[in-house]
Amino acid sequence: MHKYYQPDKETASREQLTAWQNKGLVETVHRVYENVPYYRKKMDDAGVKPDDIKSIEDMHKLPFLTKDDLREAYPYGLLAVPLHDCVRIQSTSGTTGRRVVAFYTQHDIDLWEECCARAITAAGGTPDDVVQVCYGYGLFTGGPGLHGGSHKVGCLTLPMSSGNTDRQIQFMTDLGATILCCTPSYAAYLTESIYERGLRDQIKLKAGIFGAEAWTQEMRHDIEEKLGIKAYDIYGLTEISGPGVSFECEAQAGMHINEDHFIAEVIDPKTGKVLGDGEKGELVFTAIDKEAFPLIRYRTKDICILTHEKCACGRTHVRMTKPLGRSDDMLIVKGVNVFPSQIETVLMNRGYAANYQIIVDRENNSDTIEVRVEMTPEMFSDELSTINANEKELVADLKSMLGILAKVKLVQPKSIQRSEGKAVRVIDKRNLYTG
Numbered sequence: 316m317h318k319y320y321q322p323d324k325e326t327a328s329r330e331q332l333t334a335w336q337n338k339g340l341v342e343t344v345h346r347v348y349e350n351v352p353y354y355r356k357k358m359d360d361a362g363v364k365p366d367d368i369k370s371i372e373d374m375h376k377l378p379f380l381t382k383d384d385l386r387e388a389y390p391y392g393l394l395a396v397p398l399h400d401c402v403r404i405q406s407t408s409g410t411t412g413r414r415v416v417a418f419y420t421q422h423d424i425d426l427w428e429e430c431c432a433r434a435i436t437a438a439g440g441t442p443d444d445v446v447q448v449c450y451g452y453g454l455f456t457g458g459p460g461l462h463g464g465s466h467k468v469g470c471l472t473l474p475m476s477s478g479n480t481d482r483q484i485q486f487m488t489d490l491g492a493t494i495l496c497c498t499p500s501y502a503a504y505l506t507e508s509i510y511e512r513g514l515r516d517q518i519k520l521k522a523g524i525f526g527a528e529a530w531t532q533e534m535r536h537d538i539e540e541k542l543g544i545k546a547y548d549i550y551g552l553t554e555i556s557g558p559g560v561s562f563e564c565e566a567q568a569g570m571h572i573n574e575d576h577f578i579a580e581v582i583d584p585k586t587g588k589v590l591g592d593g594e595k596g597e598l599v600f601t602a603i604d605k606e607a608f609p610l611i612r613y614r615t616k617d618i619c620i621l622t623h624e625k626c627a628c629g630r631t632h633v634r635m636t637k638p639l640g641r642s643d644d645m646l647i648v649k650g651v652n653v654f655p656s657q658i659e660t661v662l663m664n665r666g667y668a669a670n671y672q673i674i675v676d677r678e679n680n681s682d683t684i685e686v687r688v689e690m691t692p693e694m695f696s697d698e699l700s701t702i703n704a705n706e707k708e709l710v711a712d713l714k715s716m717l718g719i720l721a722k723v724k725l726v727q728p729k730s731i732q733r734s735e736g737k738a739v740r741v742i743d744k745r746n747l748y749t750g
């Protein structure tokens with residue numbers, strides 16, 4: 316029944332996992348050195364030859380790969396097989412510079428979909444389930460990845476893609492969707508819309524698989540409670556395959572990284588030094604059994620913590636925390652590091668929905684930060700004095716969370732634009748990185 320709970324792989328001993336990783340790493344390094352001139356040069360420049368890599372103990376000798384490398388090598392420069400062998404491309408949603416394009420052979424697609432199938436199975440999915448996929452289809456990996464995973468598990472798959480909320484809710488109720496796959500911000504929006512239409516009773520959902528953007532525990536609990544489901548986090552990135560690089564199990568205590576396919580390291584983003592379990596740093600991945608686009612020591616910019624501690628579910632694969640921020644999009648406001656997730660925590664703790672925007676600006680050489688958040692519908696009819704008091708309350712909470720003063724503006728319900736994909740939470744008007 317649970318075809319994609321694969322105990323032989325997912326509960327393999329550490330010795331077995333290490334043996335697979337050693338073999339996969341050595342083979343991959345030799346293969347890319349021979350087939351990819353860009354890698355050969357990178358390794359030559361770093362003074363490392365394929366024979367220097369005998370096991371994962373030698374990983375630290377290999378140079379890191381970054382998004383800049385991908386841009387430089389765009390489009391075919393990192394391809395490790397003839398283009399003729401590829402059957403698909405996917406691409407990131409990047410808005411600056413050249414897009415990142417990832418290539419897949421049929422083997423790579425199967426591997427990726429298997430990861431997504433494991434995620435769906437870990438969320439309780441079986442062939443009896445109806446999986447509604449409202450991640451975007453197309454170049455974005457969200458739709459195609461979960462879609463393929465759902466097929467592999469044998470679920471009835473509703474390939475909705477993003478948007479058209481009325482239609483989403485109609486199919487959800489008419490066809491009795493039991494598992495919802497979308498971004499957490501869209502899940503929050505769908506929840507709100509289901510309540511508005513008075514359709515909560517007609518929803519049969521039991522689980523949600525939400526990822527592709529940061530979300531807090533508070534947001535998880537809110538969605539779980541309102542929809543009566545269990546909400547699972549799922550993580551991934553186009554460069555490594557897409558969603559399913561890691562996923563949550565029923566313990567909801569970190570995401571298991573599919574270690575039989577990907578080696579994970581956490582490094583100090585400044586020095587590149589490899590950090591141990593429990594230490595916070597930048598996540599780095601090496602794909603050990605991909606054919607077309609096998610990235611080695613790819614720096615994700617996602618900040619997180621790994622743990623090899625035993626998980627209650629029995630899976631042995633290492634777990635990562637949800638990304639705690641990005642080493643590159645962390646905001647520095649008045650010299651203080653600010654993560655949008657901290658602001659979200661404050662808002663959710665005070666009962667606001669996750670409809671907010673953070674606007675950072677600079678006036679008279681001094682940074683300003685303003686948080687716009689929608690009033691709850693009850694508040695909308697309150698006196699101005701009450702609204703002012705609520706704003707003041709939030710200012711105080713934010714001050715104690717962030718250590719700096721942030722302006723707060725309560726705006727009318729529904730006035731912040733909803734997202735069907737990844738929400739745009741931060742508007743940084745300072746243009747610190749241009750010119």
Ligand code: DLL
Pocket residue numbers: 407408450456457525526527528529530548549550551552553554557558559615617637638641
């Ligand atoms: O977002 C793949 C994906 C699709 C993951 C659907 C999960 C579900 P990219 O567009 O390449 O791929 O963006 C990758 O998104 O480096 C993280 O910064 C962020 N991200 C992905 N999953 C999570 C998550 C897809 N669960 C980038 N929590 C990554 C927080 C996430 N951030």
